[in-house]
Amino acid sequence: MIRNYGYWLLAILLVLVAIGLIWVELSQKVARSPVEPQSLVTTFKGDPKTSRAFTWHTGDTKGKAVLQVVKGTSEISFEGDEVLVFQGSTTTLEVDKGIFHSVHKVEASGLEPGTTYMYRAGDGSGEGWSEPAAFKTEAQNTGSFTFINVTDSQGIKEQDFDLWGKTLNKAFDIFPEAAFIVHNGDLTEYPEDEEAWRHFFDKARPWVRSYPLMPVTGNHEQVDKNADRFVSHFDLPANGSASSITGTSYSFDYGPVHVVVLNTESKAKDQAQWLRSDLEASDKKWIIAAIHRPAYGGSQDESVLKRWVPVFDEFGVDLVLQGHNHEYSRSYPLKEGKIVESGGTVYATVNTSGPKFNEKKDDQYYHQVHFQNINQMFAGIHIEEDRLTYKAYDVDGKLLDEFILKH
Ligand SMILES: [Fe+2]
Known part of the structure; x- marks a missing residue:
């Protein structure tokens, strides 16, 4: 009799487990209804x-x-x-x-x-x-504004993207007035992994549904000349270099700033030509470029150095936002590869907003600030008339670097 009770209990338990599994399965299906954006x-x-x-x-x-x-x-x-x-x-x-x-x-x-x-x-x-x-929408006469810079969120698993979400939460906590985000590339590790893209957007949902996320194409977005997944996730200005995949090079204006985004993964020579005509056509006081592989960031991309830096020098680009290195670096103002007292271009890489940190690279003559803090980072860039203020924080809200550029 006692043994029979045991069998009954086991049978009831198994039925309950089965009901539980069916319920989980169904609730997941409901949550991922095919029409839900x-x-x-x-x-x-x-x-x-x-x-x-x-x-x-x-x-x-x-x-x-x-x-x-x-x-x-x-x-x-x-x-x-x-x-x-x-x-x-x-x-x-x-x-x-x-x-x-x-x-x-x-x-x-x-x-x-x-x-x-x-x-x-x-x-x-x-x-x-x-x-x-x-x-x-942007105000008619925007004299001053702030935007957020992050890079290399580059996750695989859901937990990886928790780090990215936390980084943006802190960024908007410190810069609640931010108008948009520039992400310097390597958004996910494997571009063909759609689940990772979903986590990328889900973990940053309150921000990316309201504040424009302006992405740079990294080596994890364009692979073997293919950037289909990246392109499928962003509707970007179609004003870029003709031979680049549409949406992988582009420019836009906000207030007194012209932002130009370049694709380090192919066609650097063609983009140099486009960059020159794009900058020639701009009458904005400030020029900020965003690229993935760095010109001056510890590692140096040869085609960026050869093709684009001369154009940055020629047009007096103020700031180049970089990615790829997964460490923090900020250069002295540079012109023709030399440190200059006034003018010049500052090259900054704001570590990573995801799980991967590289060992700190060797210090170079152009590094003004260079460290590996092994913590996610972001920067807030504030432009007001003749002054640009750049502040880099870690995910805990600690200010780790700050500089001012003047016109
Ligand atoms: Fe990366």
């Missing part, structure tokens, strides 16, 4: 004063790309005449063997400068809208 991110594409771009993936829904936008933040309703509706493009991408995603890209345009909007993204079916989120 995944990896939703906002970027600048057109004029930041009047437009804003959005990109997201869904399961293979064949649905449309629909964005609803409404002015203000309180008592928001997405029903009614004041709701702006934008349609974009949907393409299909094989993300794993036999598994397809729909890639949705929409640009909201005709917006008012300096205005806060709420939006939601969906596939037009009326189901599975994204949670509403806010964004603010």
Whole structure:
């Protein structure tokens, strides 16, 4: 009799475990409904004063790309005449063997400068809208602003991206006024791993759904001349070098700053030509370049040094943001490879926002500050009239480097 009770208990336990497993399976399926927008991110594409771009993936829904936008933040309703509706493009991408995603890209345009909007993204079916989120267009006359610089989040597992999420949380804690983020490349370790991309966007969800994430192409984004996954996740200015993959080199303006993003992974010579014409056409007071492999960062990329640095020198680029080295470095102001008293270009690499740290490289003549603190870092760059202030912090909020550039 006692033995029979034992069997019954075991049987009940097994049934409970089975129910539990089915429940977990079902709840995961619900959470990953095919129409639910995944990896939703906002970027600048057109004029930041009047437009804003959005990109997201869904399961293979064949649905449309629909964005609803409404002015203000309180008592928001997405029903009614004041709701702006934008349609974009949907393409299909094989993300794993036999598994397809729909890639949705929409640009909201005709917006008012300096205005806060709420939006939601969906596939037009009326189901599975994204949670509403806010964004603010650039003010008409932006004299001063701040942006955040991070690099090499480069995770594999979900926990790796917790580090990246924490880094951005602290960055926005210290720079709540930041207008956008520049990420200097190597966002994930394996670009074909879509799960990693999902973690990358999920862990930074409050930030990347509202503040433009302007990415640089790293050696983990463009591999063997292919940057399909990177391109599928960002809707970026299409004004770059003609021979580069669209979205891997581009430029944009914000306030008194011209930001130019270059792709170190191919076609450096063609981009040098484009860079020259891009900078010639700019009348902005400040020029900031963003590249992945560094010119002056402990390791030196030969084609960057040979092709781009002469153009940086010629046009007096103020600051070059770099990645790739997974350590912190900041150069003296340099011109033609020499340290200069005034003018010159400062080259900064803000360690990593992810799990991987390299051993500190040998000190070089051009290093003004150079260390490996083995902790995630970010920088806040504030521009105000004739002054640029750069502050680099670790993820715990400790200020580790600071400098000022003047015009
Ligand atoms: Fe890297």
